[in-house]
Amino acid sequence: MSNQNQGFTSTILKLRFMFHEYYKSNPDSVEVPEKVHNREFGVQSWEWNWFCPKRKVRDESGRETTTGCGQSGTSLSSVKSCPNCGSDDIQATTWRRHVGYLNHDELIHDLVSVAPHSIYHSAAFYRIPVARNMSEKEWFGAELVFDIDADHLDLPCAKEHDAWRCNTETCHETGTGTHPESCPSCGGKSFGTRKWVCEKCLLEAKKHTVKLYDEFIINDFGFDPESIQLNYSGHRGYHLRVQDPRVYKLDSNGRIQIVHYIMGLGLNTEKVIVNQGGVNRVPDRVFPGWAGKLANAIIEFVRNIDSYSGTERWVRPLRKGKASALEGLLRNPPILSKEAKDIGLKSWQEIAEKAAEFYGGEIDRPVTHDIHRVIRLIGSLNGKTGFSVSKLTRDTIDDFDPFHDAVALNNGQMKVKFLRRSPGVPRFRIGDETYGPFHGESVELPTAAAVFALCKGVAIIE
Ligand SMILES: [Zn+2]
Ligand SMILES: [Zn+2]
Ligand SMILES: [Zn+2]
Numbered sequence: 018m019s020n021q022n023q024g025f026t027s028t029i030l031k032l033r034f035m036f037h038e039y040y041k042s043n044p045d046s047v048e049v050p051e052k053v054h055n056r057e058f059g060v061q062s063w064e065w066n067w068f069c070p071k072r073k074v075r076d077e078s079g080r081e082t083t084t085g086c087g088q089s090g091t092s093l094s095s096v097k098s099c100p101n102c103g104s105d106d107i108q109a110t111t112w113r114r115h116v117g118y119l120n121h122d123e124l125i126h127d128l129v130s131v132a133p134h135s136i137y138h139s140a141a142f143y144r145i146p147v148a149r150n151m152s153e154k155e156w157f158g159a160e161l162v163f164d165i166d167a168d169h170l171d172l173p174c175a176k177e178h179d180a181w182r183c184n185t186e187t188c189h190e191t192g193t194g195t196h197p198e199s200c201p202s203c204g205g206k207s208f209g210t211r212k213w214v215c216e217k218c219l220l221e222a223k224k225h226t227v228k229l230y231d232e233f234i235i236n237d238f239g240f241d242p243e244s245i246q247l248n249y250s251g252h253r254g255y256h257l258r259v260q261d262p263r264v265y266k267l268d269s270n271g272r273i274q275i276v277h278y279i280m281g282l283g284l285n286t287e288k289v290i291v292n293q294g295g296v297n298r299v300p301d302r303v304f305p306g307w308a309g310k311l312a313n314a315i316i317e318f319v320r321n322i323d324s325y326s327g328t329e330r331w332v333r334p335l336r337k338g339k340a341s342a343l344e345g346l347l348r349n350p351p352i353l354s355k356e357a358k359d360i361g362l363k364s365w366q367e368i369a370e371k372a373a374e375f376y377g378g379e380i381d382r383p384v385t386h387d388i389h390r391v392i393r394l395i396g397s398l399n400g401k402t403g404f405s406v407s408k409l410t411r412d413t414i415d416d417f418d419p420f421h422d423a424v425a426l427n428n429g430q431m432k433v434k435f436l437r438r439s440p441g442v443p444r445f446r447i448g449d450e451t452y453g454p455f456h457g458e459s460v461e462l463p464t465a466a467a468v469f470a471l472c473k474g475v476a477i478i479e
Contacts, residue, residue, distance in 0.1 A: 024434065024477035026093045031478055032471055033063045035426050036398050037132035040125070046425075047128065048395035048408055049121045051260065055142040057154065058116040059391045060127075061135040061400070064091045067109040069099035117147040134400030137391035140258065142265070151389060158265030161272065162392055164384035165226045166254035167218035178213035178443045191439045211475070213443060214253045214402070219419050225379045226255040230411060233279045233378055234259065237306055247409040249419055251399025255409075256392060272386040281307065281314070281377030286369040290353070292362050297353035299346070299369065311369050312351040314376035318368065319343055321375070331368060334359035398425055403468035420446050424465045431467035432479040434459045442475045 040047070050056055071087040086102040096109040111134065118124040128136065139146065140162045144155035167175070181196030183189055185205040192201075196208040230247065234240050234257065244261040267275075277283055289300050289308050299315060300308040318325075319342050322335050335342065338354065345354030353365050360368070384390055393399065393406045404423035424447060435442055437457030444453040447466040455470075459479050462470070470476040 021477070022094065024479075028471050028477045029063045029093050032400070032403070032468070033132050033134075035403075035468065036134075036400075037129060039398060039425060040128045040132060043425075044125045044129070046396045046405065047125060049124055050138055050394070052142055053121065053124065053138075054117070054119050055144070055146060055157075056117070057114070057139040057141070057143060057146040057391065058118065058124075058394075059137040060113045060116055060131065060133045061111050061137075062113070062131060063111070063134045063400070064093050065096050065109050065111055066091050067096040067099070067107050069101060069104055069107045072106070115147050115149055128397070133397075136394045136397045138394055139389065139391050141388055141390075156388065158262075159267075159388045161259040161261075161264040161267065161275070162384055162390065163229060163257040164250075164254060164381040164392075165222050165229065165257070165379060166250070166381055167214065167222045168212070168253060169381050170218075170221055170225070170379055172218055172221055174215050174217040175213075178215055180211040180213070180440050182209045182211075182438070183207075184209055193440055211473075212253065213473070215443070216420065216446065218253055222254045223414065223417070226257060227411075227414060229257060229279065229378045229380065232310070237278075242411060245411075246395075247411065247414055248393075248395050249404075249407040249409060249417065249423055250393055251397075251404040251406040251423060252401045255414075258392070269386050269388055272388070273382075276380065276382050276385050278307075279378040279380060280382075281373030281375075284370055284373045286311070286366045286373070290362065290366045290369050297362050297365050299351050299353055299365075301350040307373060310376065311373065312346055314372040315353075315369055316343060316346045318372035318375045319346070327371070329364075329367065331360050331364040335368065399472075401472055403465070403472045421448050424448065426468045427463065427465040429464050430461050431464050432459065432461045433467045433470055433476040434479045435470065435476045438475075442470065442473075445469065 066089070068089040069085045069087065071083060071085045073081055073083055075081055085104045085106055086099060088099065088101040090100065092100065096107065098105050099107050118127065141159035142157050144157060146154060148154045176194040179195065180191060180193050182191045183200040183203060183205050184207040185200065185203045188200060188203040188205060190200050190202040196210060199206050226247070230245065234245060235242065240259055240261055244259060246258045246260060248256050250256055284307055289311065291298055299312050302309050302312055319335060319339055322332070322339060325332060338360070341354045345352045395406050395408050397406050398404070399406055403426050404419065405425040407423045409417055435455040435458050441454050441456030444451055447463070447469055450463070450466070452462065452466050471478065
């Protein structure tokens with residue numbers, strides 16, 4: 018084994034041991050979900066389980082040969098071919114699905130003994146959560162779940178701190194942002210990616226979470242705050258769960274409608290943007306639901322009209338009449354300014370429709386409409402950062418600082434070696450200290466910063 022491989026192996030063993038110690042000393046930090054015995058758990062371990070199936074195949078000349086050896090095993094590094102016979106045709110996974118626990122103690126016991134990289138549970142309730150097939154599980158409801166993740170926000174900071182690396186053995190070209198369609202050096206189409214997380218990402222994700230909570234979940238839907246659970250995911254976002262029996266039975270279609278409502282998709286603006294006494298009007302802000310949001314939505318849209326990429330006929334006049342349009346919209350009650358003359362009623366209805374999409378909540382759609390989705394266990398550790406999946410409330414989220422408050426492992430110092438891979442590791446903050454940038458250095462760091470770098474896969478144990 019090369020030194021670096023050895024470094025990776027000892028890094029994983031060390032992290033797993035630290036996770037193990039954490040769960041052993043903090044069993045009460047884990048928030049066991051309601052009706053735990055009706056949930057399916059998904060457990061992602063640090064090691065790969067591989068299986069090399071034995072198959073009989075016929076080659077071109079019609080001769081029968083056997084591939085694979087039927088062996089199985091575990092490995093701490095990713096397995097691409099059978100370690101025993103070299104066959105490429107193997108199955109390898111870090112996941113265990115269809116796991117069930119009868120109670121709190123069973124769950125904690127498993128967490129301490131397995132110390133997984135990550136652990137998830139279903140938002141759904143099943144009579145038989147451990148059944149292998151969805152049809153056999155007997156679904157009888159699911160919480161309504163929202164995921165607000167920096168991944169989906171398309172933030173400018175991602176272009177600076179996310180990175181890609183060409184997978185071609187002889188190339189390994191690197192770059193920042195999302196990877197190109199094909200490698201500029203070798204034309205290869207397979208890439209490894211490094212998603213980073215920074216304060217800007219998480220502030221933006223938090224802003225959208227709070228908006229979802231206040232404007233949509235509380236104001237528009239009127240859910241009881243007592244039935245809403247908020248948490249930080251431990252990596253790039255936040256989760257919101259509605260635990261109200263009235264939503265449990267909603268099927269996927271019902272959930273899609275909720276998603277569309279929140280995202281402001283397919284709004285019919287003809288009935289609300291109307292001409293009254295020669296003036297084009299938008300509803301007063303006091304109206305409930307989208308009607309009352311439209312004035313503010315159009316304001317936000319008009320403010321950003323210069324960077325809007327659409328080419329509708331109203332784009333140019335709206336840019337020209339921006340100031341007077343804003344002036345009219347900011348009035349109480351708001352009006353659609355006459356000064357922006359070249360924009361007729363029909364155009365304002367279209368603008369309002371676009372503005373609603375622009376203003377609508379940023380949520381990861383499939384998470385909400387998939388009624389079998391699994392979501393991270395609150396209080397568990399996220400193996401991508403070493404941070405805790407932190408429970409929050411509407412009162413605590415405003416001041417919540419993930420790089421401080423979600424730090425779980427922070428005892429002493431550790432010596433780590435950053436990988437010499439471009440682009441280097443961006444500067445990051447843990448607690449009150451900032452670290453980096455790094456590019457191949459060996460350094461001694463406080464444990465929380467070291468764990469973060471090790472979990473992100475940009476350093477190994479020295
Ligand atoms: Zn094999
Ligand atoms: Zn390449
Ligand atoms: Zn960022």
